[in-house]
Amino acid sequence: MQGVSQTTAGAAGGPGSDIDLYSDALLADPYPAYRTLRDLGSAVYLDRVDAWFIGRFRDVRSALNDWQTFSSAKGIGLNPIINEAWDEALICQDPPVHTERRKVMTEVLSPVALKPLAETIDARAAQLADRLIATGEFDAVKDFAHDLPVGVVMDLIGWPEDVRPRLLELAEGSWNAAGPDNAKMRSGLTQLGEMMALITEIYDNDRILPGGFAAQLIGHAHAGHITRDTAIGMLAGYIVAAFETTISAMASGIWLFAENPGEWAKLKERPALATMAANEIVRIEAPLQNFSRWCTRDAEMSDGTVVPAGARVIVSYASANRDERQFSDPDRFIIDRKEKQNLGFGHGPHGCAGQGLARMELTAVFSALAARVDRFEITGAPERALNNIARAFRTLPARAVAS
Template sequence: MIGPSAPVDLFSDAVLADPAPTLRQLRDIGSAVWLPATGAWFIGRFADVRSALNDWQTFSSAQGIGFNPTINAAWDQALICQDPPVHTTRRKLMMEVLSPVALKPVAETIDQRAEALVDRLLEMGQFDGVTDFAHDLPVGVVMDLIGWPHDVRPRLLELADGSWNAAGPDNARMQSGMAQLGQMMDLLAEIYAENRVVPGGFASRLIASAHAGEIAAETAIGMLAGYVVAAFETTISAMAAGLYLFASNPGEWHKLRANPALALGAANEIVRLETPLQHFGRVTTREAALSDGSIIPPESRVIISYASANRDERHYAEPDFFRIDRREKQNLGFGHGPHGCAGQGLARMELVAVFTALAGRVDRLELAGSPTRSLNNIARGFGRLPIRVIAG
């Protein structure tokens, strides 16, 4: 059977501000739901999303992961817009600096930076959970790891902020995101042409591969662009989300204080519940059958909803609750299958380090005002998050 349809605009302000009720509604309708407002099929149940992410032969990334043709053309060389075997070859370049072995020397730096951050926060007492807290490790650690020249780092962060908007459907946020993305691509092309990067980082290795003829210059620039957008906004979102969730759930904070070994579970639960990247697109290469018998025709644009899958009551007990010792360990916040997030090991290390350091010295985290969400077509995060810390 062809799946049902629903008059839902996933990218409206109202849904982006509070997506969970709409995602539940779509899950309850069926495994695949046609959304005329976007011109795409929505897949939001955990089992179906996981299955689709494993089946790249049917649910292809090669026609882009965005929901407008402009971004899919602009990102045609990005790693997330490739299928194996091309994806496999290019991903190896990235994993040279992001594998667990490669990240071992970085771990001590991350721990030291986390402790220094907690020193500053305790001295401040009250701070913004986005700019004062969430920016610190992702920006400091990732900028060094990639090897961006110091003089362009503030500008790269500024351009990365909100760039995921460009992957949405053609709305005002998408147009704004495209303008930012265009400026970022120009800057990256300039850095590439001048080989103006810090030696030894991921950027220098990627540029060297292009100069050696192993990959095209356009491919190197596209991969760098994908890493800029993915590395900053998503981890920053997860960091801020963790503060918000712990401040809103003091019982879970006391669990972590009593048992710091729960920090990894907490990191995974933060990513599950808030899911920094809510949805990506795919295109079906052939007829696709889903778990309830729904059929998606070939050459259809599909919305793969990580955010919906991560709150699917068919898979999780009490999915809307924050539980750092949750029994169900797996979630899809870092993706799954061939396109699982290449930087997820680093993101977990950063989250574990900063919340372990906080738990060792902070008795309470409190909201010090009303948070504001930063509405984005693809990414979920905070624009402002007033937090107060009480030492203990």
């Protein structure tokens, strides 16, 4: 890992570091670097990306609540290309615009709206668990984590059958586009451009299946409540948020339970812990590690460090979720830990709109597996999908041993 240095960061000064969070080595294992940065201060200037890193739980939660100071309106990426391209995306809006547009999404993702899906998701989860037992060895990404997002959520949103494999493929790398200018970012921009072109073609040719989330969203556009560009931007949000993050969390769950058999035994003994287990998976392996914000005014952190107005900041959900100031044994996977709140689904106005659906899927699938599987084993070398923003496996060879 690169060294750290105390450097002067702009007129305000403050702790600084030359750590490169976006190198392949740190993307593969970012947590020691996060701890180093937390220990340096509540906010640390990263000279390699000209941005301040906020990684302590208290300060991250405060920043996520304070959209007036830590604004999303200039984008959540670390390069101007993505911030311009995503200017209509929901994650790049502040209230009151964000509030009004989010209503369109939350009306179809609320607990009441999702309740009728519970039986469908439970049945699909049971079939998946039976299939893994019958198969024995499987890839926890392709054979397991893809199942519910592809088999249920694609229908729920209403994507036409012929584009589903391509949408999933394009979603995988799109978060890379929000990183600093590096090879992964440029590759992500290409994928994102292809994804937006595909969504636009579907929208303009009215190829959305009737009755799904997408049809309702497009109805709002046709009624004049939102623009065509806004609708297309929000449809893109359905893809990267509803698929990639849930797939990441599901595969991480298999890995975590294989590595922590005592926690799997705990879940088998107490199936009601499944929802807490889902939260703990998202805490310790946050699918989205960091987003950036624009600091609109001088902002004093909890330790007195001042982030200057006009600075770009990196708000780290993943670092906050492993902050020893907030969590006991933060690097341990403990499904019934007493600290129940974490920031893996975000917080404040930009808290994940789809977190109810994600929890429903994770709870259903690990409940079904707990009733059937004695233990998981990792049967080959896992391969990480290195990404500027997301944390995920590309492949994860595993075995399910029947109870």
